[in-house]
Amino acid sequence: MGPIGLLYVGAVLFINGLMLLGKVEGRAAALLNLFVGALQVVTPTVLILTAAGNPQQLLNASGLYLFGFTYLYVGIGLLGNFDTTGVGYFSLFVSIAALGYAYANFQVLRDPPFGVIWLYWSFLWFLFFVLLGLKRERITTYTGWVTAIQGWVTAAIPAFLILTGYWRATAVTAIVLAVFGVVVFAALWPMTRRGPAPADAPRPGEETVSGRYDE
Template sequence: MLHTSLGAIIEDTRAAMRRAPCFQNPVSGLGCKFCGSKRSWVQHLRQVHVFLPRTKTGHDILASGTNHNSASGPILRYCPAILLTLYYEVSAIGVTPMIHLGLFFAGAAYILNGLSFLGVVDARSSSPLNTLVGLFFLAITYQLVWPLHDFTGPEKTEILLVAAGELLFGVTFLYFGVASFTGLSASNLGWFCGWAALVSAAITAVQMTWFGDVKSAALWFVWTVVFCALFAVLALTLERLTRPTGYLIIVAGFSTCFFPGGLLLLRSWELVPPSVVWTVQLSAITLFLLLSIRSSRIAPNDKPHPLPAA
Protein backbone atom coordinates (compact mmCIF):
# COMPACT_ATOMS: atom_id res chain seq x y z
CA MET A 1 0.00 0.00 0.00
CA LEU A 2 1.49 3.34 -1.02
CA HIS A 3 0.61 6.30 1.17
CA THR A 4 0.73 9.72 -0.41
CA SER A 5 -0.26 12.14 2.35
CA LEU A 6 1.18 13.18 5.68
CA GLY A 7 -2.20 12.51 7.24
CA ALA A 8 -1.94 8.84 6.23
CA ILE A 9 1.56 8.65 7.69
CA ILE A 10 0.31 10.13 10.94
CA GLU A 11 -2.51 7.59 11.06
CA ASP A 12 0.02 4.77 10.56
CA THR A 13 2.22 6.21 13.29
CA ARG A 14 -0.69 6.67 15.66
CA ALA A 15 -1.71 3.04 15.15
CA ALA A 16 1.88 1.99 15.81
CA MET A 17 1.94 3.99 19.01
CA ARG A 18 -1.22 2.24 20.20
CA ARG A 19 0.47 -1.11 19.67
CA ALA A 20 3.75 -0.13 21.33
CA PRO A 21 3.54 -1.23 25.01
CA CYS A 22 5.04 1.91 26.52
CA PHE A 23 2.50 4.08 24.74
CA GLN A 24 -0.47 2.18 26.14
CA ASN A 25 0.04 4.11 29.36
CA PRO A 26 0.95 7.75 29.98
CA VAL A 27 4.53 8.73 29.42
CA SER A 28 5.80 11.64 31.45
CA GLY A 29 9.02 13.55 31.33
CA LEU A 30 10.14 11.55 34.38
CA GLY A 31 10.03 8.23 32.58
CA CYS A 32 7.67 5.59 31.26
CA LYS A 33 4.93 4.69 33.72
CA PHE A 34 4.41 1.36 31.99
CA CYS A 35 7.91 -0.10 32.05
CA GLY A 36 9.32 2.11 34.80
CA SER A 37 12.37 3.00 32.74
CA LYS A 38 13.96 6.38 32.20
CA ARG A 39 13.68 6.08 28.45
CA SER A 40 14.34 9.14 26.39
CA TRP A 41 11.93 10.35 23.74
CA VAL A 42 14.26 9.00 21.07
CA GLN A 43 14.12 5.55 22.62
CA HIS A 44 10.33 5.69 22.66
CA LEU A 45 10.38 6.82 19.06
CA ARG A 46 12.50 3.81 18.17
CA GLN A 47 9.94 1.58 19.84
CA VAL A 48 7.25 3.06 17.63
CA HIS A 49 9.55 2.50 14.66
CA VAL A 50 9.42 -1.26 15.26
CA PHE A 51 5.64 -1.35 14.89
CA LEU A 52 5.40 0.84 11.81
CA PRO A 53 4.07 -0.90 8.70
CA ARG A 54 6.22 -1.35 5.64
CA THR A 55 5.41 1.51 3.34
CA LYS A 56 7.36 3.65 0.94
CA THR A 57 5.98 6.92 2.23
CA GLY A 58 8.90 9.08 3.31
CA HIS A 59 11.25 6.13 3.04
CA ASP A 60 12.42 6.89 -0.49
CA ILE A 61 13.22 10.43 0.52
CA LEU A 62 14.54 10.06 4.05
CA ALA A 63 15.96 6.59 4.54
CA SER A 64 16.16 4.68 1.31
CA GLY A 65 17.59 1.19 1.58
CA THR A 66 17.27 0.83 5.37
CA ASN A 67 16.08 -2.24 7.21
CA HIS A 68 12.46 -1.57 8.17
CA ASN A 69 12.32 -4.37 10.71
CA SER A 70 15.33 -3.30 12.73
CA ALA A 71 14.68 -1.55 16.02
CA SER A 72 18.04 0.16 15.64
CA GLY A 73 17.27 1.33 12.12
CA PRO A 74 17.34 5.06 11.31
CA ILE A 75 14.59 6.87 13.09
CA LEU A 76 14.64 9.33 10.20
CA ARG A 77 12.56 6.88 8.19
CA TYR A 78 9.40 8.57 9.46
CA CYS A 79 11.10 11.52 11.10
CA PRO A 80 8.54 14.23 10.27
CA ALA A 81 5.54 11.96 10.79
CA ILE A 82 6.79 10.42 14.02
CA LEU A 83 7.76 13.73 15.55
CA LEU A 84 4.47 15.35 14.57
CA THR A 85 2.41 12.41 15.74
CA LEU A 86 4.33 12.12 18.96
CA TYR A 87 3.66 15.79 19.62
CA TYR A 88 -0.02 15.42 18.77
CA GLU A 89 -0.51 12.31 20.86
CA VAL A 90 1.63 12.82 23.96
CA SER A 91 2.27 16.55 24.25
CA ALA A 92 -0.71 16.67 26.61
CA ILE A 93 0.96 13.94 28.67
CA GLY A 94 4.33 15.64 28.46
CA VAL A 95 2.78 18.83 29.83
CA THR A 96 1.54 16.98 32.92
CA PRO A 97 4.50 18.15 35.06
CA MET A 98 3.60 21.72 34.05
CA ILE A 99 0.06 21.13 35.33
CA HIS A 100 1.42 19.87 38.62
CA LEU A 101 3.80 22.81 38.85
CA GLY A 102 0.97 25.23 38.09
CA LEU A 103 -1.16 23.69 40.82
CA PHE A 104 1.74 23.96 43.24
CA PHE A 105 2.33 27.67 42.60
CA ALA A 106 -1.40 28.40 42.50
CA GLY A 107 -1.24 27.66 46.21
CA ALA A 108 1.02 30.67 46.69
CA ALA A 109 -1.45 32.87 44.80
CA TYR A 110 -4.34 31.50 46.85
CA ILE A 111 -2.59 32.21 50.14
CA LEU A 112 -1.60 35.75 49.14
CA ASN A 113 -5.13 36.46 47.89
CA GLY A 114 -6.66 35.14 51.07
CA LEU A 115 -4.45 37.50 53.03
CA SER A 116 -5.73 40.36 50.88
CA PHE A 117 -9.29 39.45 51.87
CA LEU A 118 -8.23 39.59 55.51
CA GLY A 119 -6.66 43.01 55.00
CA VAL A 120 -3.15 41.77 55.75
CA VAL A 121 -1.79 42.71 52.32
CA ASP A 122 -2.94 45.26 49.78
CA ALA A 123 -5.06 43.79 46.99
CA ARG A 124 -3.11 45.59 44.28
CA SER A 125 0.17 44.11 45.48
CA SER A 126 -1.13 40.63 44.72
CA SER A 127 -1.90 41.45 41.07
CA PRO A 128 1.57 40.55 39.66
CA LEU A 129 1.44 37.03 41.09
CA ASN A 130 -2.15 36.55 39.94
CA THR A 131 -1.27 37.72 36.45
CA LEU A 132 1.80 35.48 36.17
CA VAL A 133 -0.04 32.41 37.47
CA GLY A 134 -2.97 33.16 35.16
CA LEU A 135 -0.69 33.42 32.14
CA PHE A 136 1.00 30.16 33.13
CA PHE A 137 -2.37 28.35 33.24
CA LEU A 138 -3.31 29.83 29.86
CA ALA A 139 -0.03 28.53 28.43
CA ILE A 140 -0.84 25.05 29.78
CA THR A 141 -4.30 25.25 28.21
CA TYR A 142 -2.79 26.12 24.84
CA GLN A 143 -0.31 23.27 25.14
CA LEU A 144 -3.14 20.85 25.89
CA VAL A 145 -5.62 21.91 23.22
CA TRP A 146 -3.51 23.03 20.28
CA PRO A 147 -2.18 19.54 19.35
CA LEU A 148 -5.70 18.08 19.13
CA HIS A 149 -6.71 17.82 15.48
CA ASP A 150 -9.92 16.02 16.38
CA PHE A 151 -12.03 15.72 19.51
CA THR A 152 -13.20 12.12 19.28
CA GLY A 153 -12.36 9.39 21.73
CA PRO A 154 -12.54 9.21 25.53
CA GLU A 155 -8.88 10.21 25.93
CA LYS A 156 -9.52 13.44 24.02
CA THR A 157 -12.55 14.14 26.20
CA GLU A 158 -10.42 13.81 29.31
CA ILE A 159 -7.78 16.15 27.86
CA LEU A 160 -10.47 18.69 27.03
CA LEU A 161 -11.87 18.44 30.56
CA VAL A 162 -8.42 19.10 32.00
CA ALA A 163 -7.97 21.99 29.56
CA ALA A 164 -11.33 23.46 30.63
CA GLY A 165 -10.21 23.44 34.24
CA GLU A 166 -6.84 24.98 33.39
CA LEU A 167 -8.54 27.67 31.30
CA LEU A 168 -10.99 28.42 34.09
CA PHE A 169 -8.13 28.92 36.53
CA GLY A 170 -6.08 30.90 34.03
CA VAL A 171 -8.88 33.34 33.19
CA THR A 172 -9.82 33.70 36.87
CA PHE A 173 -6.30 34.49 38.08
CA LEU A 174 -5.65 36.78 35.12
CA TYR A 175 -8.98 38.56 35.60
CA PHE A 176 -8.29 39.11 39.28
CA GLY A 177 -4.76 40.27 38.59
CA VAL A 178 -5.73 42.83 35.96
CA ALA A 179 -8.82 44.01 37.86
CA SER A 180 -6.89 44.45 41.11
CA PHE A 181 -4.18 46.48 39.40
CA THR A 182 -6.51 48.67 37.36
CA GLY A 183 -9.20 49.10 40.01
CA LEU A 184 -12.02 47.65 37.94
CA SER A 185 -15.39 47.10 39.54
CA ALA A 186 -15.65 43.90 41.55
CA SER A 187 -19.27 43.33 40.55
CA ASN A 188 -18.58 41.92 37.09
CA LEU A 189 -15.81 39.81 38.52
CA GLY A 190 -18.19 38.45 41.12
CA TRP A 191 -20.72 37.42 38.48
CA PHE A 192 -17.92 35.70 36.57
CA CYS A 193 -17.14 33.77 39.75
CA GLY A 194 -20.80 32.75 39.90
CA TRP A 195 -20.51 31.31 36.41
CA ALA A 196 -17.19 29.68 37.35
CA ALA A 197 -18.93 28.05 40.33
CA LEU A 198 -21.40 26.37 37.96
CA VAL A 199 -18.55 25.16 35.74
CA SER A 200 -16.64 23.86 38.75
CA ALA A 201 -19.71 22.00 40.01
CA ALA A 202 -20.12 20.39 36.58
CA ILE A 203 -16.45 19.35 36.51
CA THR A 204 -16.82 17.92 40.00
CA ALA A 205 -19.73 15.77 38.86
CA VAL A 206 -17.92 14.62 35.72
CA GLN A 207 -14.77 13.75 37.66
CA MET A 208 -16.81 11.75 40.14
CA THR A 209 -19.23 9.94 37.85
CA TRP A 210 -17.60 9.76 34.42
CA PHE A 211 -13.90 9.35 35.19
CA GLY A 212 -14.22 7.98 38.71
CA ASP A 213 -11.49 10.32 39.98
CA VAL A 214 -12.85 10.93 43.46
CA LYS A 215 -9.75 12.78 44.66
CA SER A 216 -9.87 15.33 41.85
CA ALA A 217 -13.60 15.64 42.48
CA ALA A 218 -12.85 16.54 46.09
CA LEU A 219 -10.52 19.34 44.98
CA TRP A 220 -13.05 20.68 42.48
CA PHE A 221 -15.76 20.55 45.14
CA VAL A 222 -13.73 22.92 47.33
CA TRP A 223 -13.03 25.20 44.35
CA THR A 224 -16.79 25.28 43.71
CA VAL A 225 -17.35 26.52 47.25
CA VAL A 226 -14.55 29.08 46.82
CA PHE A 227 -16.18 30.46 43.67
CA CYS A 228 -19.55 30.58 45.43
CA ALA A 229 -18.01 32.51 48.31
CA LEU A 230 -16.37 34.95 45.88
CA PHE A 231 -19.70 35.41 44.13
CA ALA A 232 -21.38 36.19 47.44
CA VAL A 233 -18.72 38.72 48.46
CA LEU A 234 -18.02 40.44 45.12
CA ALA A 235 -21.36 40.26 43.31
CA LEU A 236 -23.89 40.14 46.15
CA THR A 237 -21.71 42.37 48.40
CA LEU A 238 -22.22 40.21 51.49
CA GLU A 239 -19.52 41.96 53.50
CA ARG A 240 -19.89 39.70 56.51
CA LEU A 241 -18.48 36.83 54.41
CA THR A 242 -15.31 38.70 53.48
CA ARG A 243 -13.16 37.36 56.31
CA PRO A 244 -14.54 33.79 56.21
CA THR A 245 -13.85 33.79 52.47
CA GLY A 246 -10.30 34.95 53.13
CA TYR A 247 -9.72 32.08 55.54
CA LEU A 248 -11.31 29.65 53.09
CA ILE A 249 -9.01 30.78 50.27
CA ILE A 250 -5.93 30.39 52.48
CA VAL A 251 -6.94 26.91 53.65
CA ALA A 252 -7.85 25.91 50.09
CA GLY A 253 -4.47 27.16 48.92
CA PHE A 254 -2.85 24.57 51.14
CA SER A 255 -5.39 21.73 50.90
CA THR A 256 -6.19 21.86 47.16
CA CYS A 257 -3.08 23.39 45.58
CA PHE A 258 0.12 23.43 47.64
CA PHE A 259 0.03 19.94 49.14
CA PRO A 260 -1.61 18.11 46.18
CA GLY A 261 0.66 19.90 43.72
CA GLY A 262 3.72 19.05 45.76
CA LEU A 263 2.70 15.41 46.09
CA LEU A 264 2.05 15.23 42.35
CA LEU A 265 5.50 16.64 41.64
CA LEU A 266 6.95 14.00 43.97
CA ARG A 267 4.78 11.34 42.30
CA SER A 268 3.26 10.47 45.67
CA TRP A 269 -0.31 11.68 45.16
CA GLU A 270 -1.50 8.17 44.35
CA LEU A 271 -0.38 7.04 47.80
CA VAL A 272 -2.93 9.31 49.51
CA PRO A 273 -6.25 7.50 50.14
CA PRO A 274 -9.37 9.18 48.75
CA SER A 275 -10.92 9.15 52.21
CA VAL A 276 -8.09 11.32 53.52
CA VAL A 277 -8.47 13.79 50.65
CA TRP A 278 -12.21 14.11 51.19
CA THR A 279 -11.82 14.45 54.95
CA VAL A 280 -9.35 17.32 54.55
CA GLN A 281 -11.48 19.11 51.95
CA LEU A 282 -14.73 18.72 53.89
CA SER A 283 -12.92 20.04 56.97
CA ALA A 284 -11.96 23.17 55.04
CA ILE A 285 -15.56 23.70 53.95
CA THR A 286 -16.84 23.06 57.47
CA LEU A 287 -14.45 25.69 58.82
CA PHE A 288 -15.77 28.17 56.28
CA LEU A 289 -19.37 27.42 57.21
CA LEU A 290 -18.68 27.82 60.93
CA LEU A 291 -16.91 31.14 60.35
CA SER A 292 -19.77 32.29 58.13
CA ILE A 293 -22.35 31.47 60.79
CA ARG A 294 -20.29 33.28 63.39
CA SER A 295 -19.84 36.33 61.15
CA SER A 296 -23.59 36.53 60.55
CA ARG A 297 -24.11 37.03 64.29
CA ILE A 298 -21.46 39.71 64.68
CA ALA A 299 -21.50 42.98 62.79
CA PRO A 300 -18.36 43.18 60.65
CA ASN A 301 -15.79 45.74 61.78
CA ASP A 302 -13.60 45.55 58.68
CA LYS A 303 -14.77 46.75 55.33
CA PRO A 304 -13.63 44.72 52.33
CA HIS A 305 -11.10 46.07 49.89
CA PRO A 306 -12.43 47.65 46.68
CA LEU A 307 -11.29 44.54 44.89
CA PRO A 308 -9.73 41.74 46.96
CA ALA A 309 -7.99 39.32 44.62
CA ALA A 310 -8.51 35.56 44.64
Protein backbone atom coordinates in the same frame (compact mmCIF):
# COMPACT_ATOMS: atom_id res chain seq x y z
CA MET B 1 -4.64 20.23 36.09
CA GLY B 2 -0.89 19.58 36.07
CA PRO B 3 0.88 19.60 39.45
CA ILE B 4 3.17 22.53 38.58
CA GLY B 5 0.25 24.77 37.60
CA LEU B 6 -1.66 23.52 40.65
CA LEU B 7 1.22 24.55 42.91
CA TYR B 8 1.00 28.14 41.73
CA VAL B 9 -2.78 28.14 42.00
CA GLY B 10 -2.15 27.38 45.66
CA ALA B 11 0.20 30.35 45.89
CA VAL B 12 -2.23 32.83 44.34
CA LEU B 13 -5.17 31.61 46.43
CA PHE B 14 -3.08 31.98 49.58
CA ILE B 15 -2.06 35.53 48.64
CA ASN B 16 -5.61 36.47 47.67
CA GLY B 17 -6.85 35.13 50.98
CA LEU B 18 -4.32 37.28 52.82
CA MET B 19 -5.42 40.26 50.72
CA LEU B 20 -9.03 39.76 51.81
CA LEU B 21 -7.82 39.54 55.41
CA GLY B 22 -6.05 42.87 55.04
CA LYS B 23 -2.52 41.42 55.20
CA VAL B 24 -1.49 42.04 51.56
CA GLU B 25 -2.10 45.26 49.62
CA GLY B 26 -4.34 44.87 46.57
CA ARG B 27 -1.93 46.10 43.92
CA ALA B 28 0.81 43.83 45.30
CA ALA B 29 -1.53 40.83 45.01
CA ALA B 30 -2.51 41.89 41.49
CA LEU B 31 0.92 41.03 40.08
CA LEU B 32 0.81 37.39 41.19
CA ASN B 33 -2.75 37.10 39.85
CA LEU B 34 -1.50 38.25 36.44
CA PHE B 35 1.47 35.86 36.48
CA VAL B 36 -0.60 32.82 37.47
CA GLY B 37 -3.51 33.85 35.26
CA ALA B 38 -1.22 33.99 32.24
CA LEU B 39 0.22 30.58 33.14
CA GLN B 40 -3.28 29.13 33.44
CA VAL B 41 -4.20 30.39 29.97
CA VAL B 42 -1.01 29.45 28.13
CA THR B 43 -0.82 25.95 29.66
CA PRO B 44 -4.27 24.69 28.58
CA THR B 45 -3.80 26.22 25.14
CA VAL B 46 -0.62 24.17 24.69
CA LEU B 47 -2.34 21.05 26.07
CA ILE B 48 -5.27 21.45 23.66
CA LEU B 49 -2.97 21.95 20.66
CA THR B 50 -1.05 18.79 21.54
CA ALA B 51 -4.00 16.67 22.68
CA ALA B 52 -4.54 15.06 19.26
CA GLY B 53 -8.23 14.79 20.08
CA ASN B 54 -7.73 12.92 23.36
CA PRO B 55 -11.04 13.59 25.19
CA GLN B 56 -9.64 13.26 28.72
CA GLN B 57 -6.78 15.65 28.02
CA LEU B 58 -9.20 18.11 26.46
CA LEU B 59 -11.49 17.81 29.48
CA ASN B 60 -8.65 18.48 31.91
CA ALA B 61 -7.32 21.40 29.87
CA SER B 62 -10.69 23.10 29.46
CA GLY B 63 -11.13 23.62 33.20
CA LEU B 64 -7.88 25.53 33.54
CA TYR B 65 -9.28 28.51 31.65
CA LEU B 66 -11.83 29.05 34.42
CA PHE B 67 -8.99 29.80 36.82
CA GLY B 68 -6.77 31.61 34.35
CA PHE B 69 -9.51 34.05 33.37
CA THR B 70 -10.44 34.59 37.03
CA TYR B 71 -6.91 35.52 38.07
CA LEU B 72 -6.39 37.78 35.05
CA TYR B 73 -9.76 39.41 35.74
CA VAL B 74 -8.84 39.97 39.40
CA GLY B 75 -5.33 41.24 38.63
CA ILE B 76 -6.47 43.72 35.99
CA GLY B 77 -9.37 44.82 38.17
CA LEU B 78 -7.11 45.52 41.14
CA LEU B 79 -4.63 47.52 39.06
CA GLY B 80 -7.37 49.46 37.30
CA ASN B 81 -9.54 49.90 40.40
CA PHE B 82 -12.52 48.55 38.45
CA ASP B 83 -15.90 47.64 39.91
CA THR B 84 -16.02 44.01 41.06
CA THR B 85 -19.43 42.97 39.77
CA GLY B 86 -18.00 41.56 36.54
CA VAL B 87 -15.56 39.19 38.22
CA GLY B 88 -18.24 38.44 40.82
CA TYR B 89 -20.77 37.20 38.29
CA PHE B 90 -18.06 35.40 36.33
CA SER B 91 -17.30 33.62 39.62
CA LEU B 92 -20.91 32.42 39.70
CA PHE B 93 -20.38 30.91 36.25
CA VAL B 94 -17.18 29.22 37.49
CA SER B 95 -18.96 27.92 40.59
CA ILE B 96 -21.65 26.26 38.51
CA ALA B 97 -19.16 24.91 35.95
CA ALA B 98 -17.07 23.45 38.78
CA LEU B 99 -19.98 21.23 39.76
CA GLY B 100 -19.82 19.72 36.28
CA TYR B 101 -16.08 19.18 36.57
CA ALA B 102 -16.59 17.56 39.98
CA TYR B 103 -19.05 15.13 38.41
CA ALA B 104 -16.62 14.46 35.55
CA ASN B 105 -13.82 13.64 38.01
CA PHE B 106 -16.06 11.26 39.95
CA GLN B 107 -17.67 9.53 36.97
CA VAL B 108 -15.43 9.98 33.91
CA LEU B 109 -11.87 10.38 35.17
CA ARG B 110 -12.42 8.13 38.21
CA ASP B 111 -10.51 10.54 40.44
CA PRO B 112 -12.63 10.98 43.61
CA PRO B 113 -10.15 13.24 45.49
CA PHE B 114 -10.22 15.79 42.69
CA GLY B 115 -13.96 15.40 42.49
CA VAL B 116 -14.06 16.64 46.09
CA ILE B 117 -11.49 19.36 45.31
CA TRP B 118 -13.69 20.68 42.50
CA LEU B 119 -16.54 20.86 45.03
CA TYR B 120 -14.23 22.90 47.27
CA TRP B 121 -13.59 25.26 44.35
CA SER B 122 -17.29 25.50 43.53
CA PHE B 123 -17.96 26.61 47.11
CA LEU B 124 -15.09 29.11 47.07
CA TRP B 125 -16.08 30.71 43.77
CA PHE B 126 -19.66 30.98 45.05
CA LEU B 127 -18.27 32.96 47.99
CA PHE B 128 -16.47 35.20 45.49
CA PHE B 129 -19.80 35.74 43.73
CA VAL B 130 -21.53 36.73 46.97
CA LEU B 131 -18.65 38.98 48.05
CA LEU B 132 -17.74 40.61 44.74
CA GLY B 133 -20.91 40.28 42.68
CA LEU B 134 -23.53 40.89 45.35
CA LYS B 135 -21.11 43.00 47.43
CA ARG B 136 -21.89 41.34 50.75
CA GLU B 137 -18.86 42.78 52.54
CA ARG B 138 -19.71 41.07 55.82
CA ILE B 139 -18.34 37.76 54.55
CA THR B 140 -14.95 39.25 53.64
CA THR B 141 -13.12 37.74 56.63
CA TYR B 142 -14.77 34.34 56.19
CA THR B 143 -13.99 34.32 52.46
CA GLY B 144 -10.40 35.34 53.17
CA TRP B 145 -9.84 32.42 55.52
CA VAL B 146 -11.53 29.93 53.19
CA THR B 147 -9.44 31.18 50.26
CA ALA B 148 -6.15 30.98 52.14
CA ILE B 149 -6.90 27.50 53.51
CA GLN B 150 -8.02 26.20 50.14
CA GLY B 151 -4.77 27.47 48.63
CA TRP B 152 -2.97 24.84 50.69
CA VAL B 153 -5.55 22.04 50.94
CA THR B 154 -6.80 21.95 47.34
CA ALA B 155 -3.67 23.05 45.48
CA ALA B 156 -0.24 23.46 47.09
CA ILE B 157 -0.25 20.28 49.21
CA PRO B 158 -1.80 17.98 46.55
CA ALA B 159 0.61 19.42 43.94
CA PHE B 160 3.64 18.71 46.13
CA LEU B 161 2.40 15.19 46.91
CA ILE B 162 1.83 14.50 43.19
CA LEU B 163 5.29 15.82 42.29
CA THR B 164 6.95 13.65 44.95
CA GLY B 165 4.91 10.54 44.18
CA TYR B 166 3.03 10.43 47.50
CA TRP B 167 -0.43 11.40 46.25
CA ARG B 168 -3.06 8.64 46.42
CA ALA B 169 -6.18 9.11 44.29
CA THR B 170 -8.33 6.87 46.50
CA ALA B 171 -11.76 7.02 48.09
CA VAL B 172 -10.10 7.38 51.50
CA THR B 173 -8.30 10.54 50.36
CA ALA B 174 -11.60 11.89 49.03
CA ILE B 175 -13.40 11.18 52.32
CA VAL B 176 -10.65 12.86 54.37
CA LEU B 177 -10.82 15.94 52.15
CA ALA B 178 -14.62 16.07 52.34
CA VAL B 179 -14.73 15.74 56.13
CA PHE B 180 -11.98 18.33 56.58
CA GLY B 181 -13.78 20.84 54.36
CA VAL B 182 -17.17 20.46 56.03
CA VAL B 183 -15.78 20.63 59.57
CA VAL B 184 -13.30 23.47 59.07
CA PHE B 185 -15.44 25.74 56.90
CA ALA B 186 -18.50 25.22 59.11
CA ALA B 187 -16.45 26.05 62.21
CA LEU B 188 -14.99 29.16 60.58
CA TRP B 189 -18.39 30.72 59.95
CA PRO B 190 -19.36 31.61 63.56
CA MET B 191 -15.73 32.40 64.43
CA THR B 192 -15.32 34.95 61.64
CA ARG B 193 -18.78 36.43 62.12
CA ARG B 194 -18.05 37.15 65.78
CA GLY B 195 -14.51 38.38 65.29
CA PRO B 196 -13.67 42.08 65.28
CA ALA B 197 -12.89 43.83 62.00
CA PRO B 198 -9.19 44.19 61.19
CA ALA B 199 -7.58 47.39 62.44
CA ASP B 200 -6.98 48.59 58.88
CA ALA B 201 -10.44 47.57 57.61
CA PRO B 202 -12.14 50.28 55.56
CA ARG B 203 -14.68 52.44 57.38
CA PRO B 204 -18.23 52.82 55.98
CA GLY B 205 -18.05 54.66 52.67
CA GLU B 206 -14.27 54.24 52.35
CA GLU B 207 -13.05 52.69 49.11
CA THR B 208 -11.19 49.40 49.39
CA VAL B 209 -8.16 48.34 47.36
CA SER B 210 -10.39 46.30 45.04
CA GLY B 211 -12.60 49.24 44.13
CA ARG B 212 -15.50 48.19 46.35
CA TYR B 213 -17.18 50.26 49.00
CA ASP B 214 -17.80 49.00 52.49
CA GLU B 215 -21.44 48.90 53.56
